[in-house]
Amino acid sequence: MKHLLLTLCFVLSALLPAAADEGMWLPSLIAERIDDMRAKGFRLTAEDIYSINRASMKDAVVLFGGGCTGEIVSDRGLLLTNHHCGYDAIQRHSSVEHDYLTHGFWARSRSEELPNEGLNVRILVRMEEVTGRLAAGESAAAIIEAAEAEGTGYRASIEQMYYGDQRYLFVYEQFDDVRLVGAPPSSIGKFGGDTDNWIWPRHTGDFSVFRIYASPDNKPAAYSPENVPYRPKRHFAVSTKGVKEGDFTMIYGFPGNTQEYILSDAVRYVARRSDPTKIAIRDGRLAIIAEAQASDPALRICYAARHASIANAWKKWQGEVLGLERRRVCEEREAYEERFAARVQGDPRYGDLLPQLKAEYARILTPYFAREMLAETLFTLPARYSEAERAEPFFAKRAACERALFRHALKQYDRHCPDGYRLPAFLDGVAAAGSVEAYADRLFEATWSGSDTTQLTALRSDASRMLQHIAWMLGTTSLRNPSSKRLNELYAAYVRALREVDTERAFYPDANLTLRVAYGTVAGYEYADGEYHTPHTTIDGIIAKDNPAIYDYDIPQALRDLHARKDYGRWATSIDGRRTVPVCFLATNHTTGGNSGSPILNGRGELVGINFDRTWRSTMSDIRFDPTVCRNIAVDIRYVLLVIDRIGGAGWLLDEMTIR
Ligand code: ARG
Ligand code: GLU
Numbered sequence: 287m288k289h290l291l292l293t294l295c296f297v298l299s300a301l302l303p304a305a306a307d308e309g310m311w312l313p314s315l316i317a318e319r320i321d322d323m324r325a326k327g328f329r330l331t332a333e334d335i336y337s338i339n340r341a342s343m344k345d346a347v348v349l350f351g352g353g354c355t356g357e358i359v360s361d362r363g364l365l366l367t368n369h370h371c372g373y374d375a376i377q378r379h380s381s382v383e384h385d386y387l388t389h390g391f392w393a394r395s396r397s398e399e400l401p402n403e404g405l406n407v408r409i410l411v412r413m414e415e416v417t418g419r420l421a422a423g424e425s426a427a428a429i430i431e432a433a434e435a436e437g438t439g440y441r442a443s444i445e446q447m448y449y450g451d452q453r454y455l456f457v458y459e460q461f462d463d464v465r466l467v468g469a470p471p472s473s474i475g476k477f478g479g480d481t482d483n484w485i486w487p488r489h490t491g492d493f494s495v496f497r498i499y500a501s502p503d504n505k506p507a508a509y510s511p512e513n514v515p516y517r518p519k520r521h522f523a524v525s526t527k528g529v530k531e532g533d534f535t536m537i538y539g540f541p542g543n544t545q546e547y548i549l550s551d552a553v554r555y556v557a558r559r560s561d562p563t564k565i566a567i568r569d570g571r572l573a574i575i576a577e578a579q580a581s582d583p584a585l586r587i588c589y590a591a592r593h594a595s596i597a598n599a600w601k602k603w604q605g606e607v608l609g610l611e612r613r614r615v616c617e618e619r620e621a622y623e624e625r626f627a628a629r630v631q632g633d634p635r636y637g638d639l640l641p642q643l644k645a646e647y648a649r650i651l652t653p654y655f656a657r658e659m660l661a662e663t664l665f666t667l668p669a670r671y672s673e674a675e676r677a678e679p680f681f682a683k684r685a686a687c688e689r690a691l692f693r694h695a696l697k698q699y700d701r702h703c704p705d706g707y708r709l710p711a712f713l714d715g716v717a718a719a720g721s722v723e724a725y726a727d728r729l730f731e732a733t734w735s736g737s738d739t740t741q742l743t744a745l746r747s748d749a750s751r752m753l754q755h756i757a758w759m760l761g762t763t764s765l766r767n768p769s770s771k772r773l774n775e776l777y778a779a780y781v782r783a784l785r786e787v788d789t790e791r792a793f794y795p796d797a798n799l800t801l802r803v804a805y806g807t808v809a810g811y812e813y814a815d816g817e818y819h820t821p822h823t824t825i826d827g828i829i830a831k832d833n834p835a836i837y838d839y840d841i842p843q844a845l846r847d848l849h850a851r852k853d854y855g856r857w858a859t860s861i862d863g864r865r866t867v868p869v870c871f872l873a874t875n876h877t878t879g880g881n882s883g884s885p886i887l888n889g890r891g892e893l894v895g896i897n898f899d900r901t902w903r904s905t906m907s908d909i910r911f912d913p914t915v916c917r918n919i920a921v922d923i924r925y926v927l928l929v930i931d932r933i934g935g936a937g938w939l940l941d942e943m944t945i946r
Pocket of ligand 1: 479879
């Protein structure tokens, strides 16, 4: 039967071509891609990317703070990542007297570098497939324990690939003494704010600088003044030559979560039910918060981080829906499934897979939606207001906004929660109060005054019970990366079947916050009919957007002066005879959340930029990579160097980098 299957001419790929630059590849298997990489302009070898025998690029890439990527750029452990990845650390060191978020921070020497409790980085020691060992009966815990015993500060984990069809051991060295070295003012590091977020053309200097410290014998150690800069096995050299359209680029980092193989049922759920409902609910929350922010400068700051985080996913989902619908991904995937079904008809292993998967989806979609609605409504309400919040001088001014958020959350819950999943405490509360709004007011007043939190506590414990019930029904915690035993087993078999029969397609495991290589080329794209977006922006574009009256576009005077004097030093470049500095660029690398801060490298493995975002419709690439629109956005390393040098006055940092 297997032979028969393989000899069948399987033409799925005509419908779903292995897109040129699609893929997030496992570094230990990169030899399988190296011919393609070299054909696109890579000049080095697979061993240069990942090796366990000698220093390789992987030794210069770090998992930063458990959710971002960073890269080592000196032999003294100097690290680059995004401004938005260092944001928490920068904020925690900021006060009214030393407002590093607003004005930036630059250590003038190593002794001024600031320690950050709780911040760590991980460097991959090695990765290895352990599917066979596990199948042979070895215990995962024993494998992990043995790996952790290999060295100081080692951390190990076993991660699933292809829904658990393969399992890999990852061994990391974790460093817990990571110090803040420098950050530009937010007006550079977050230039454009939420207005420009997920948008091209982009002019954000989204970077910050840290340093890894180790014990005097170069081993991971808790913070100590005795610690010294870490001596890495490898650091990236920086190239100031830049990249032009068509040039090879590669990204080495820790993408968090993608779902490339989900069924049309799941795509439809995301694009037509989940995303649109969550967007609509957040529309209301954002409007309420924005109104409060506009009413008072203290409230603008108080709600800034909250607004930004609500808006980030809200905007991402809109781009994702737009991308999926324009590309007709639901329909495309249905057609793919039809072809698959025809090919495996009667096959004893795979013949029933699709109907089983679809039945499982039909069973879980409503409870899953109920769970999402709880998370987007009732669980956004504060359980109480802390003493610290109450002590803030503007606490009283927040009342109207908070009351509105309570009303909004309860009304949206009432509107979207599927029948059969409504909380008893909610139904009782509404009945007692007479209306949803009156019930929301009661809850708000009790919580706000702090006199009585029992009503909200009752609602929340009902909600927790409901979540447990739903989890039990689903056997899963996340639909988009299903961990349900049943769904996982079916998907594992499905992807196995696809890999067997769809021989034209290049398969790679979904992102799961393990180290990956993506590669592609610098490229613009057709934004709309007749409207081509070039892949480069420059400092002149910052000046064009500059507007002291608009918070997101109000740049530091130093940057205006720099531009007026064209005082760019060795970071200048000439574009069409114009003396300027490049700021951001686009490339076709397949990335997702977690790739923030990743090094973007040229064909020689030199650092040319730092990844920080994708264009709006690109966000569909978490489900379907469309090579015509999917682009990652990087900040050009020359702008980073210019800001460190001319705005930060921290030339001493450049001296320890290897700049070519
Ligand atoms: N969109 C980028 C990433 O997901 C950057 C987010 C930070 N920037 C912002 N303006 N909120 O997640
Ligand atoms: N900004 C994202 C992050 O924080 C990366 C952008 C993306 O999703 O591609 O990881």
